[in-house]
Amino acid sequence: MKLKIAVLAGDGIGPEVTAQAIKSLKAIADVYGHSFEFQEALVGACAIDATGNPLPKETLSLCEQSDAVLFGAIGHPKYDNDPSAKVRPEQGLLALRKSLGLFTNIRPVKAYPTLLEKSPLKREIIEGTDFTIYRELTGGIYFGEKKLNSEGTIASDLCEYSEGEIERIAHLAFKAARQRRKKLTLVDKANVLETSRLWRKVVTQLGKSYEDVTLDYLFVDNAAMQMILNPSQFDVILTENMFGDIISDEGSVIGGSIGLLASASVGEGSAMFEPIHGSYPQATGKNIANPIASILSAAMLLEHFGLKEEAQTIQSAVEFALEKNVVTTDLHQESTYGTIQVGDFIAHCIAETD
Amino acid sequence: MKLKIAVLAGDGIGPEVTAQAIKSLKAIADVYGHSFEFQEALVGACAIDATGNPLPKETLSLCEQSDAVLFGAIGHPKYDNDPSAKVRPEQGLLALRKSLGLFTNIRPVKAYPTLLEKSPLKREIIEGTDFTIYRELTGGIYFGEKKLNSEGTIASDLCEYSEGEIERIAHLAFKAARQRRKKLTLVDKANVLETSRLWRKVVTQLGKSYEDVTLDYLFVDNAAMQMILNPSQFDVILTENMFGDIISDEGSVIGGSIGLLASASVGEGSAMFEPIHGSYPQATGKNIANPIASILSAAMLLEHFGLKEEAQTIQSAVEFALEKNVVTTDLHQESTYGTIQVGDFIAHCIAETD
Ligand SMILES: [Mg+2]
Numbered sequence: 006m007k008l009k010i011a012v013l014a015g016d017g018i019g020p021e022v023t024a025q026a027i028k029s030l031k032a033i034a035d036v037y038g039h040s041f042e043f044q045e046a047l048v049g050a051c052a053i054d055a056t057g058n059p060l061p062k063e064t065l066s067l068c069e070q071s072d073a074v075l076f077g078a079i080g081h082p083k084y085d086n087d088p089s090a091k092v093r094p095e096q097g098l099l100a101l102r103k104s105l106g107l108f109t110n111i112r113p114v115k116a117y118p119t120l121l122e123k124s125p126l127k128r129e130i131i132e133g134t135d136f137t138i139y140r141e142l143t144g145g146i147y148f149g150e151k152k153l154n155s156e157g158t159i160a161s162d163l164c165e166y167s168e169g170e171i172e173r174i175a176h177l178a179f180k181a182a183r184q185r186r187k188k189l190t191l192v193d194k195a196n197v198l199e200t201s202r203l204w205r206k207v208v209t210q211l212g213k214s215y216e217d218v219t220l221d222y223l224f225v226d227n228a229a230m231q232m233i234l235n236p237s238q239f240d241v242i243l244t245e246n247m248f249g250d251i252i253s254d255e256g257s258v259i260g261g262s263i264g265l266l267a268s269a270s271v272g273e274g275s276a277m278f279e280p281i282h283g284s285y286p287q288a289t290g291k292n293i294a295n296p297i298a299s300i301l302s303a304a305m306l307l308e309h310f311g312l313k314e315e316a317q318t319i320q321s322a323v324e325f326a327l328e329k330n331v332v333t334t335d336l337h338q339e340s341t342y343g344t345i346q347v348g349d350f351i352a353h354c355i356a357e358t359d
Numbered sequence: 360m361k362l363k364i365a366v367l368a369g370d371g372i373g374p375e376v377t378a379q380a381i382k383s384l385k386a387i388a389d390v391y392g393h394s395f396e397f398q399e400a401l402v403g404a405c406a407i408d409a410t411g412n413p414l415p416k417e418t419l420s421l422c423e424q425s426d427a428v429l430f431g432a433i434g435h436p437k438y439d440n441d442p443s444a445k446v447r448p449e450q451g452l453l454a455l456r457k458s459l460g461l462f463t464n465i466r467p468v469k470a471y472p473t474l475l476e477k478s479p480l481k482r483e484i485i486e487g488t489d490f491t492i493y494r495e496l497t498g499g500i501y502f503g504e505k506k507l508n509s510e511g512t513i514a515s516d517l518c519e520y521s522e523g524e525i526e527r528i529a530h531l532a533f534k535a536a537r538q539r540r541k542k543l544t545l546v547d548k549a550n551v552l553e554t555s556r557l558w559r560k561v562v563t564q565l566g567k568s569y570e571d572v573t574l575d576y577l578f579v580d581n582a583a584m585q586m587i588l589n590p591s592q593f594d595v596i597l598t599e600n601m602f603g604d605i606i607s608d609e610g611s612v613i614g615g616s617i618g619l620l621a622s623a624s625v626g627e628g629s630a631m632f633e634p635i636h637g638s639y640p641q642a643t644g645k646n647i648a649n650p651i652a653s654i655l656s657a658a659m660l661l662e663h664f665g666l667k668e669e670a671q672t673i674q675s676a677v678e679f680a681l682e683k684n685v686v687t688t689d690l691h692q693e694s695t696y697g698t699i700q701v702g703d704f705i706a707h708c709i710a711e712t713d
Pocket residue numbers: 250251254580581
């Protein structure tokens with residue numbers, strides 16, 4: 006397969022972890038005979054510094070012309086510490102999501118056997134956890150009409166959803182469930198919200214075309230509890246924007262390491278892959294950042310294009326590195342491996358795949 | 360002090376656990392020379408059976424004439440299994456909250472030393488946790504305008520808040536913090552929502568009158584993480600209705616036993632106290648239901664009326680029962696104590712207070 010991949014490494018540790026993901030992708034290309042073409046562009050604080058714009062035109066058009074975007078991280082203390090700054094690195098990411106129409110955010114949560122000790126949850130609870138959250142990313146209350154009366158004493162936010170917005174992400178979630186353990190959980194608040202009732206109606210209707218997938222429903226408050234009490238019950242979770250924000254952040258901590266968590270944002274014609282961690286400026290250039298989340302986001306990229314075996318090869322290489330304790334110090338304090346060494350080890354494992 | 364207390368024991372295990380709370384309150388009255396008058400009334404399924412109405416007029420007027428309402432639990436399988444039933448037990452509770460103007464829900468979360476094993480969180484994380492959530496209960500998206508277009512393809516829910524709605528609960532939360540560890544955390548999503556920005560503005564402004572209380576802010580998605588990663592950091596959490604629903608349910612499971620969790624719902628002139636658990640129909644009449652949540656709701660009642668020492672006496676008696684393993688089988692499988700025996704033991708401890 007030929008893929009044109011835009012590399013937006015961004016700020017802080019973004020470039021160093023993304024470099025490891027590229028190593029893995031190159032190793033995959035070699036082993037499986039694919040042709041991946043990488044082209045870099047600026048985004049975030051480094052783009053502001055160079056052009057004044059967190060998402061320069063050239064970057065956007067490169068992304069539009071590419072099959073996928075491999076994203077690093079953005080953000081720099083000089084902007085974080087200046088709340089009055091009008092141009093901010095994060096705007097680059099938001100503008101990119103919007104311009105590319107990335108309406109679905111995908112977040113896998115997996116408990117790795119060697120890292121159960123790191124979880125805040127007891128071993129018997131977190132063990133076996135392996136689910137993916139499909140969060141609607143461009144609708145709902147975050148993007149609805151906002152009002153403040155002229156006296157500044159009454160404020161409102163509108164949550165709105167249309168059938169079409171629900172259907173397009175629901176199809177993706179059902180298809181994902183089909184490739185996994187065939188269970189889809191819709192998280193909503195249908196006992197109270199009109200939008201949730203629409204979600205429930207549309208998803209239930211669509212479920213009839215995915216008869217092999219078991220569909221169940223969970224109110225968001227109950228979901229917040231079940232995530233702690235019994236996270237291994239979940240396979241694919243589908244939910245609207247704000248519930249997804251809360252639930253997926255809650256889900257991100259139960260595994261015990263944010264340094265392992267990748268994500269994808271998918272639209273009609275574009276897809277972007279990134280670690281969920283930030284730019285971690287304090288660690289920049291020290292060769293201590295954990296590259297695994299970025300490497301796993303490369304695996305998600307492969308899976309997105311139907312390259313299941315290739316994605317699994319990266320997954321297995323990562324699991325092997327975890328087993329052998331070839332990890333950065335955030336996972337194993339006494340480790341002598343740095344970002345580059347972990348990246349090399351994983352790429353080497355991939356290269357040795359027969 | 361003279362208090363007129365309406366007792367709405369409700370359905371299922373409601374009556375049996377409420378009876379234990381009354382025992383404790385009577386013991387307190389004896390020890391401290393108070394006069395508590397208890398009057399019973401129907402609510403929920405039993406009220407539907409008797410009158411056709413889950414909140415009969417006589418019940419509401421009794422509550423209006425009382426200083427406080429001691430509430431049990433409502434719900435019966437014959438209604439749960441019939442989603443088409445137009446008259447439902449839960450309507451009794453919603454109507455009561457609305458009629459009494461109970462705009463604040465208060466939920467304490469506490470990790471008891473003898474029960475740390477029951478928590479889904481690791482001991483070192485849950486240990487020392489002791490916070491209270493103040494949740495706005497009558498505004499926000501749950502009560503805002505709901506719309507569905509005539510084709511049934513576009514739905515919306517409006518989240519609205521006014522300065523006044525925020526101020527009245529914020530005062531209660533600041534006052535509570537003052538009586539505790541003097542820290543108040545506002546949970547919002549002020550980086551995205553207009554209503555959250557109003558919450559932040561109003562609460563920040565009000566904070567100037569509570570200089571002894573440290574005010575901080577947390578986005579709701581981060582709060583959902585912090586509740587798992589480091590719950591002992593919290594003292595008083597203040598938040599709007601829907602965030603409070605999610606966060607307080609999440610908080611309810613970290614302690615490990617829902618059978619210990621009490622709550623209060625407070626309005627301008629009324630206040631209601633209840634366990635957070637449901638009517639648990641399968642356990643009804645078997646003398647196995649845990650009465651502690653109901654007994655702790657009685658302690659919250661006392662605290663509400665400024666009877667701090669009395670509330671503490673109940674708390675201490677409960678802690679003594681936990682230490683001595685005088686608990687129902689949900690907390691200790693081999694226990695031979697039932698609902699009544701636990702209630703008697705706690706009332707007895709209170710009676711022996713000098
Ligand atoms: Mg978030």
